[in-house]
Amino acid sequence: MSFFKYDEILKIENEDFNNQHLILMRSINGIFKYISHNESEETIKNAFENFISKFFLHMLNEERILTNKDNLLQEKHREDHKKFMDQMTEYLKSFEKDEHVSYSIMLNFINNWFTNHITTFDRYI
Numbered sequence: 001m002s003f004f005k006y007d008e009i010l011k012i013e014n015e016d017f018n019n020q021h022l023i024l025m026r027s028i029n030g031i032f033k034y035i036s037h038n039e040s041e042e043t044i045k046n047a048f049e050n051f052i053s054k055f056f057l058h059m060l061n062e063e064r065i066l067t068n069k070d071n072l073l074q075e076k077h078r079e080d081h082k083k084f085m086d087q088m089t090e091y092l093k094s095f096e097k098d099e100h101v102s103y104s105i106m107l108n109f110i111n112n113w114f115t116n117h118i119t120t121f122d123r124y125i
């Protein structure tokens, strides 16, 4: 489990989306900070919910642009957003049911997904 490090490879041509990605990465690092400082489950859950709301808006912003371009890549892009949101919903349910959530698995999943998603899909927006 580590901080999300912003790398040049994550820079895409759309500056608005670059800024939104940076905000999301800061939000992920905020969760990481709370976890490493042993903050309460409630604090971590709130930070996680906040991240999901930000991500959801970002996803809608991207998909609004994608609707103009109808091809397989755009379809796969949408599917990848959905896959991520489905996984985030699962984590949220676990938080709500007070089930154990492995933070390192969760953050590794988020970090890996982001890097992979931006380099595979967002860069072709």
Ligand SMILES: [Fe+2]
Binding pocket: 062, 077, 081, 117, 121, 122
């Ligand atoms: Fe995307």
Ligand SMILES: [Fe+2]
Binding pocket: 017, 021, 058, 062, 118, 122
């Ligand atoms: Fe994105």
